[in-house]
Amino acid sequence: MNTTSFPQNAWYAAAWDHEIKHEISKRTLCNKELVLYRRTDGDVVALEDACWHRLLPLSMGKLNGDNLVCGYHGLEFDGNGRCVYMPSQETVNPSACVRSFPAVERHRLVWVWPGNPALADPDLIPDFHWNDDPAWAGEGGTFYSLKCNYQLVIDNLMDLTHETYVHAGSIGHEAITRVPFEVGHTDREVTITRWMKDIDAPPFWARQLGREGLVDRWHIIHFQAPSTVAGDVGVAVAGTGAPEGDRSQGVSGFFLAAITPETESSCHYFWNFVRDHHLDDQRWTTELHLAHVNDGNGVYEQDVDVLEAQQKAIERHARTPFYNLNIDAAALWARRLIERMVDAEREEQPAVEEKPVRLVSRS
Structure with missing residues (x-):
């Protein structure tokens, strides 16, 4: 039962796919401690980080070919989590195994399914095609073990009015707080749309547009439950048709966020900002990366400061967060969809003990 x-x-x-090599990597995901490594055939293995014998973390062991050897007594497990060697005996106990988690590589990321492996359909992996689409360029990065609940990051991204105050001088603009917005949703997705017409471009966007004058600016943010956000953002010369679909006189970007719960009060935040211009110019890639992460002064680092301070305040104050405003509509719908998913799992009957299953697919 999910609690x-x-x-x-x-x-x-x-x-990120480049982080997983033929060596042991540790990761905590949804309160589950995992060990990850890449087999010699290139497939990724994700196993429970606890030996069947005496529960020593397998991440303290070593690889023997494609098998993982416990660093305590030498038990050896294959990529499916089954023990294939025990010391001082020829017969391997058939019950000796560690849990294996479905793992799929897609759009430059390694995705893991911590729940029932029988339900792990790769078609349910969120659409992050911008990460490896040649029509877009960006570098990306991660805040590992960000010290806040993952839903606070989702709140942050689904209400961009905070840009006016947290990111003044880069992407902030008072128009964000003044114009109306629309929120739509399905049973798994939420979208918030905001158009800011005939405004001065904030510095971040003025630099990319490369010309002076008023602009039409857009925020079209898509949330897919339980924890991914893709934000369609940009500016175009005012009055050239961007609200009607013609962005030819503008520049566009997508901010991508895959937010993975680590514990109830921490998460991993995989991010990228991709652009549709100067695709082969590494200087632009570096410049926009540094605009987001740059020795504590980047846009995302400013968010991290706020989010971690917010988590501390939640733990300090007795009252139930939060009071809500109109601007919280999209974030509230996102929380509602997550809550429905959690409630559905809580209502399920306890499952029979699962046999190790590993699903690997690369695309």
């Missing part, structure tokens, strides 16, 4: 604030039956980003 957490996050669904278990979902795909969560565990690492």
Whole structure:
């Protein structure tokens, strides 16, 4: 039975694909301690980080070919989590295994399914095609073990009025707080749309547009339950048709966020900002990366400061957070969809003990 604030039956980003090599990596995901490594055939293995014998973390062991060797007594487990060697005996106990988690590589990320493996459909992996689409360029990064509940990050991204205050001088603008917005939702997705017409471009966007004058600016933010956000953002020369669909006189970007619960009060925040211009110019990639992460002065680092301070305040104050405003509509719908997923898992009957299953797919 699920007793957490996050669904278990979902795909969560565990690492960038380049981070997982033929060596042991540790990761905590949805309160589950995992060990990850890449087999010699290139497939990714995700196993429970606890030996069947005496529960020593397998991450303290070593690899023997494609098998993981416990660093305590030498028990050896294959990529499916089954023990294939025990010391001082020829017969391996058939019950000796560690749990294996479905793992799929897609759009530059390794996604892991912590719940029932029988439900791990790769078609349910969130659409992050912008990460590896040649029509977009960006670098990306991660805040591992960000010290806040993952839903606070979702709140942050679904209400961009905070840009006016947290990110003044870069992407903030008072128009964000003045114009109306629209919120729509399905049973798994929430979208908030905001158009800011005939405004001065904030510095971040003026630099990319490369010309002076008023602009039409847009925020079209898509949330997919339980924890991914893709934000369609940009500016175009005012009056050239961007609100009607013609962005030819503008520049566009997508901010991508895969937010993975680590514990109830921490998460991993995989982010990227991709652009549709100067695709082959590494200087632009570096400049926009540094606009987001730059020795504590980047846009995302400013968010981290706020989010971690917010988590501390939640733990300090007795009252139930939060009071809500109109601007919280999209974030509230996102929380509602997450809550429905969690409630559905809580209502399920306890499952029979699962056999180790590993699903690996690369696309």
